[in-house]
Amino acid sequence: MTIYLTLLNGTGYVFNADDYMELRTKHRIMGAPVGTANSKGWSSSEAALPVELTKWETQWLIEARIAVLVSKSRALKAPPSPEMLQAYKTEFKASLLAQADALKAEKLRETERHVDKILVGKRNKLLKQAKNEEAAALTTEDVLEEIANNFVFESQNALVELPCSHMMNHFAKLCSEPVYDTKSLKYRVFLDLWRRGKFVTSGEAFGADFLIYPGDPLLYHASHIVIILESPAIRPLELICKVRLSVTVNKDCVFAYKQTDSSNIIYQSVKWCK
Known part of the structure; x- marks a missing residue:
């Protein structure tokens, strides 16, 4: 698909x-x-x-x-037709009503869990007001009915739709x-690392070109930072800077560059010693 x-x-x-x-x-x-x-x-x-x-x-x-x-862009920038606008308003209103019903049902379920304590509290309150007959007649059903009748759904607390698939009727x-550029070294390095089975993401946040993970980034921290060089030569201060950066973020530093006499990609790991 x-x-x-x-x-x-x-x-x-x-x-x-x-x-x-x-x-x-x-x-x-x-x-x-x-x-x-x-x-x-x-x-x-x-x-x-x-x-x-x-x-x-x-x-x-x-x-x-x-x-x-x-x-x-053309479809999404175009103003909606009256029919589309009405359909959206109808769907949005139905969403709010569905949320209100779900919240009300949950409120009643929560009340049922503690209805005995609530019932005792309400009866004591009526007794303090010298309403002995009302206190004696108060039942669980009365408590649940009161909660249901007094329930108010505040629209500002509603869950609105998150960005998802665009409207169905669009072009x-x-x-x-x-x-x-598929011929660029960065693209070739990404593709090579991906074909090696690596999980590769952007490394901009770490001052690198790529981050490599041993598994899904939701489960693992990145193990390497990858820095792309246009040639094997690198200035000593830049080398020290990049390697010290990798030490700071607790990752191995890998330099990737194209082999001088061929189009092969060479990877060189550098570690800070002592």
């Missing part, structure tokens, strides 16, 4: 959770969730869909015919232009 990537900011985005899980578990393509599930603002620890793929991940998925890249344009 072909996966559709949405072209945004020059790269592919994944809006469908099933598609992302297939890319992650079957093809070892990690990307980075950039959506927010937090009403107070974006948080890296609570990031959600959509998932932003790097340009080299997007390019490889297209080359491997695992996914196609489409542009929906997209297939993008055939490459998003990344």
